[in-house]
Structure formats: structure tokens, C-alpha cells
Amino acid sequence: MTTSSSQSTTLWSDLLLRAMAELRELYNPLEDQLADSQREDFVHLFDGSAKLDEMLQQSAPNRHDLMNVLSAIRGYAEMLREDLATEHAELDSALTRLLKGIQAANSGGDTSEPASATQRTITTEPGFILAVDDLQENRELVARYLSRSGHIVVTAAGGEEALRSLDQADVDVVLLDLVMPDMDGREVLRRIKEHPEWRATPVIIISGRQDMDGIIECIEAGADDYLFKPFNPVLLQARIKAGIERKRWHDREQLYRQQLERNEKFIRATFGRYLSDEIVTDILERPEGLELGGDLRRVTIMMSDIRGFTSLSEQLEPAQVVSLINRYLAAMTDIIMAYHGTIDEFIGDAILAVFGAPQYRDDDADRATQCALEMQAAMEEINRLNREDGLPEITTGIALNTGDVIAGNIGSERRSKYGFVGHAMNVTSRIEDVTAGGEILIADSTLQSLNNQYRTGDSRELKVKGIDELLQVHQILESDR
Template identity: 80%
Template sequence: MTSGPSKSTAPWSDLLLRNMAELRELYNHASDQFDEDAQADFARLFDGSSRMDEMLRDADSSRHDLMNVLSAVRGYSEILREDLSAEHADIDAALARLLKAVDSANSDSDSTPARASSRRIIHSEPGFILAVDDLQENRELAARYLSRSGHIVVTAASGEEALLTLDQADVDVVLLDLMMPGMDGHEVLRRIKEHPEWRATPVIVISGRQDMDGIIECIEAGADDYLFKPFNPVLLQARIKAGIERKRWHDREELYRQQLERNEKFIRATFGRYLSDEIVTDILERPEGLELGGDLRRVTIMMADIRGFTTISERLAPAQVVTLINRYLGAMTDIIMAHQGTIDEFIGDAILAVFGAPQHRDDDADRAVRCALAMQQAMEEINQRNREDGLPEISTGIALNTGDVIAGNIGSERRSKYGFVGHPMNVTSRIEDVTAGGEILIAGSTLESLQREYRVGQSRELNVKGIDELLQVYPLLGEQS
């Protein structure tokens, strides 16, 4: 309980009770002039007055309970003043004096600001508000106040009910009482701010407690604001307006983020059909990823080609050729990407892939070798499916070579590709030209770059067109057991 005058001797209490007695007398003389709703509101107001009188006489009653009653008195007084017609000027004046007495209670306890602006209208975008309070009169007042401003208001009588509502609806602002039986407001606040989908929801704590430590604790726990009971309705509307705007900004940012994620997934899925995942990532994540130019890289180059494909395709219908080539390229693509290779391009039935760019790894040559072995092993399944579809069996020759190339964006500002330039590319092409179906030939440079042991056949020397030096190559037979 805060310091200051005791409840029984506070100067505002006698004034408030006198004003209430005056209002009751005026109402008794004119009660038949009011409709059922207004009579019900007067009844709730006078009931609050009676309970407040009892609390002021009871030294053991809590300040929190007294503030709840004052909130009810203030709330129903405000509502009645808004609904009164001009012929009830005397009752309106009595209600105004009663509200002034409530303000005296607030001033006496350093509570909410004076209510000089209580009839100011705060224009706000309509929101979905959750009011959490164990007292029905407080829930009802909050709902009536805010509904008049165009908000949709749902209420919860407990912390458990509040969490259930949050799980079922998209709430813009939570009005939260702290002192509740069972799960109190502190626990509700903690769970809201720890929940990944609720944490951005603004929470305004409304409490009769005015101790500074409690206020700081709520703010540190994530509360967006803290209002004292009896709250100023205009101040509450201003807080709610700010909360709704924050929530709307968050929702728009979240929607924008989701759209960006969907767009990025679409870009990756679409361009991933034409470029390797690493190249797509390089383009999307680095601003310089689209700049023309390149740098020197040590890579292992792979070239694979179906033997005699031109002759095979001449005997097939166009649709059969497409089925045959797509089946082969699809299977080979999956294997190359599984071994983190970069597919540079498809040239008809030929595949050009590189291991070591755009991202270098210490085992580039080993992955290229293991990839080539896996590609040849996959040919058995491909040919099994070809036989089932009445298509001819095929075989592929694969060449591997390691050397220094320029890797980067090649072309013009209007059209470019991530590619590779250098003598090792030509050497690899020449080695691939002499491979037989089902064979893997690796250059001596690749064999020297391997970290693991592999079985290779007798070395060969190749004298090929366009290459001055003799090429030393080795048939790759498999991994060393």
C-alpha cells in the first residue's frame, strides 16, 4: 500500500460520498424518466458507492480493491454523462461533481492525470482488443468504453482464458489486470512475451497497484504501458491507439518478410534449374554477385558425355529423345549437386561441371572423383528404366582434370553467366573426347590432388589436337577398399 492519507481520513472520501448521496437523491426523483439501460447503469454506480463506503470503513480492505471500485464509479459516471439528454442538466452536473471527487482521490494518491480532457475524442483505427480482468464490472466497462470507439472487444475473466483467446484470435492490444486469482497478470504477461507469435502484441497493464518496483517489473517483462485504476478513459484510448499502430506496423513488416521469403524461395527454385545452388546463393546474398569479372581458382573440372548419342537419337522419335536425355541429365544433376559440384552448362547430352567454385573446399578433387563413380553406378538404373520404356541403353564417358581457371561472371551487362575460362577447360574436353562408354579418365593433376586412396588403371599418354604437351591420364576404377 502506498504512503499518504489513510482511506478513512482521506479528504476526498467524504466529498465523494456526499456527491454520491446528492446524485442518488436527484435520481430517485427522476428514475422513471430513464430507460432500462440507464437505470441499470445507475444501479451499478450506486452499488459501487455502497461497496466503497464499506471499504473506507474497513481498515483491512486493500487499496487494489478500492481502486477497482473507484474505476467502476468513474466508468459508469462517464457512460451516464455521455448518454444523458439535455433535460437532465441537474443530474449531469451532479455526475460532473462526482467525477471531480474521483479525481481528488487520484490526485491524493499520485494516480492518473486530471480529467480535464476526459471528453476529448481520440480517433483510432478499429482494433481487436482483449480485456483481461477477474471482475465482471471492469470487463464490462472496458468493453463499453472501447466499443463506442469502434473497437471489437472480447473479455477474459482469468489468465487461462486470456491465453486461450490469444491462441484462437489475432489480438491487437491486451488490457491486463495484475491481481487475479489463479494465473495472475504477471504470469500472463510472461507467457505472452515468450510466445513467438504473441510477443509483438502490445500489453497495457491496468492495475490499482502503484508501487514503483511493480511498475518497473512489468515494463522489464515486456509491458508496453502501465495505467492506474481508476484509469482516464481518454488516456486509455490514446494508449490503445498507439498500441494498434505498433501492432499494424509489426503485422505489415511480418507480411513483407513472408513475401520476401516466398519470393526468395521462388527465385531459388526457378534459377536453381539453370544455376547451381551455390551460384544462386552468391547472387542473392552478395551485392557484387552480379558484377562482371572473375578471379583465379584452383578447380577440378568434370566433363561427361553419352557415347554415340547422335546415332542413337537419329533412330528415335523426338519425344523419345527428350525422355531419354531428361532422364539421364536429371539423374546426373542430382548426383553432381549431392557432391556439391557446380553445373556450368548442358551442351546437348554433355555435362560440364566444376568442383571448387564459387566455393572452395579442401576435398574438391575427392568429391569430383566420388561423384564420377556415383554417376557411372547410376547408369544401371537409368538403363533399366530405358528398357522398361522400350528405349535403348546408353553409356557415358567422364573426364576429370584439375587446374587453375578464371571463375566468375562472363558476358555483357545485358546477358552473362557464371562460367570458367582457361587452358584446363580445353584439356578436360580433349580427355573426354577419348573416353569410352562406362569409363572415367582422370588427369595426373587430379590424381596428385586427391587426399584419399583410389584404384586406378595403367597410365596412358595422350597426344591430342590443340594441346602441345602429352597428357598423362589414368582410368579410375574405384575407391580403395
């Protein structure tokens, strides 16, 4: 210890020890008049004084340990001043001199500034505070002091205990000592900031170490603040207030995000029953997707229908008709959506689907064809279930046609749907009218759009009502892949 440093230490230590001796003399005759909590605070104060006296006898006391003791003495002195200032003027005067000595210790011997740290009151929303320190007296001091402000305080004697507390409770602010035996504060800080559920929790380092490199290291690791021991209680309250406000904002933001996610899931689940996933996504991500209008798209259109369904339904009870049609539509819907088809609508037992809108893909025609083949293959299982339930077997005809349509929101401002308009829609309907049960007919435009090879059956020309040109269609049997 240098001469100037030794002189500075002698200055504040003499002031502090004289004030402590004066307090002992004043305390003894007043002991029976004090409340239990006040007597307990004096016991802690005198214990700290004894530790300080022992440290000062050493040639080079450890600064971290010294700051811990001074922090404890200051804290209990501050609380006693708050309790006793109006009742015992002599005690208040001695406590003021004691605090002045602690201030001098913390400022290199300067005693010119007022020592009181209670000149300003910080009003803050009560929070859940975790105080981590290996010294019991420090934990008790922080808990006592912050509890007076309405905070709920839990303490931890080491890093592992602190992490367990974080795992069990929603902590608003962590007060963290750096020097601890089992796991130091830097490791605790690292684990907090790496944990997905804890990283938003503000961490305030309270340490007797005042080296700038250590402070920078902690801030870079994610610490929200750094206070020196002995800490200023008013400054600590201000830091805690700021930390609680940040945590509250984060919690509200997190809750808002969770509500948005729940709402989006609800919207997708609800409207997904009426619209394809791609259309719902387009509406959610682009508000302009709700505007009326459309654009020209090259798509492959699919129309599927149960053969002879009208006569079948006349022979069945209404509940049987509903069971039959729902089983068929449920199976077909799953297959169409698996191939990224957009179901435009169900028209009784008929299905109208489009491949290529709202999202275009290079293999739209191939996916539509593969989808049609899988839909026909699925009829075997549907009919097996129908037989088990005493329902009739059914067959379907499927038509595919590739052409240009207007795709977009059709209707009015009060009632609209994502749909398709164009000559190609009428052509597909006419082709579907002539398909037989179990048959897939594709227009020549679709055949020319295919990238893969398929085994075809009969090819023929159709002359249909309402369309002047002859329609060349091809029977698709299976894929060659």
C-alpha cells in the first residue's frame, strides 16, 4: 500500500471506526426501546464493524472483501437512519458520520459530499427480484432493503441455486455478484443470456471489483448494468425500476406475439376449411390480397364428379347421402391439397380445383395429372368403407384442361371469393361431362404441358355444346415414372 493510499485509508477508517464506537455507546442505553428488527439491524452493523476492523489490521486487505463489508454496513446504516432519524437525533447524527466515512472509503478519502443516500425516493412497480451473493449478510441486506419497497425478493447463495430459481419462477431482475465459489457471476450471466426463456431478464452486476476491463466484459456479455459495492441504495432502486419496466415491456410484447400467433392459427384453421392454405397465406401476408380483381394466369383445371350420384341419392336416406358424400370429399380434399391444388368449390358431389393459382409452379400440369391418378386409386378404399357401412359403391370421372383464366377475388365488397373465370373453365366442364366412371380425360393442351411421360389410352375428338372448336382429349392410364 502506497503512502498516499495509506493516508487515505487512515482518514476514512478513523472516521468510520469513531462513528461506530459512538454508535455502540448510544445504542446500549436505548436497546430496550428499539423494535426487534432495529436491534437486529444494529447487530448486523456491529458484526460488520468487527469484520472491518479485522481487515484493516491486514497490510493489504482484499478490496472485494472490503467492499462487501462496507456495502453491508452502509445498507444497515441507511435503513436505521430511515427508522430512527425522527426519534433519536444523536443516533441519526452518528449514523450520518458513519455513512460519511463509508463514502470517503468509496471515493478515495473525499468527505466533502453529503453521505445520505436517502435524499430521494424512487417509486417503482413491485417486482420479483433474485439476489445472488455468496455472503449471507449481503443477501439479507438486499432482501430487507428491497422488501421495504414492496418487492418480492428471493436469494441464492451461488450460481447453481440461482439457475434453479430462474427455472422455477418468472424473475423480473437479477442482482448478481461476480465473485462466488461454485460458479462465478460471469458464468451465471452467460447461461442466463444464452437461455431462450431467460435472456430478456435484466441482470445488474453488483461487485466490489472496479476494473474497467471487467465492467466492459460483463456489459458485452449482456449485463444491463454494473454497480459498485458499497452500492448507493437510491441508485440501485433506479436501476431496478428501469429493469422492471424493460421486463414488463418484453412480457407484454411476448404476450402480444403469442396472441397474434394464436389468432393466426385460428384464422388458418377456420378459413382453411373454405380456402386453400396458399390463399389464406396470401390474404394474411398481403392485405391487398383482399381487394377485388384478378390477373391472367395459365393454369391446369380439374373437375371431378361422381357418376350417377343423383339417382343414388334418391335411393338413400339423407343421413346416408351426407355420410357418402363427406367421406368422398374428405379423401379427395386431402389428396388435392397434398399436390398443392386450390379447391375452388364443391358443387354437390362435384369438385372444381385449379393448379397454378394463386402460386404458379413449372409442374402444375404434372401435379394435376398425378393428383387425378391418386384420386382414382383412392376410390378402392372409399368403396371398401362404403360396403362396410351398407352404402353403395361409387365411381368418378375426372377431367383436366390447361388454359388461361382470370384468377382473383370475385364478387362484391360484402361477399367475395377467390375464383376463376374464363373459357378454359367451360371447356373443362364439357370434358368432364363425357368422362366415364374411373376414367381420366385430359385436354390436348394439358398433354402438351406435361414434363413427365404417362401411358395413355384412347384419344378422340369431341364436339360439345356451346364450344365451336373440336376438343381433342386423351385418356390417362398411369404414370411411366
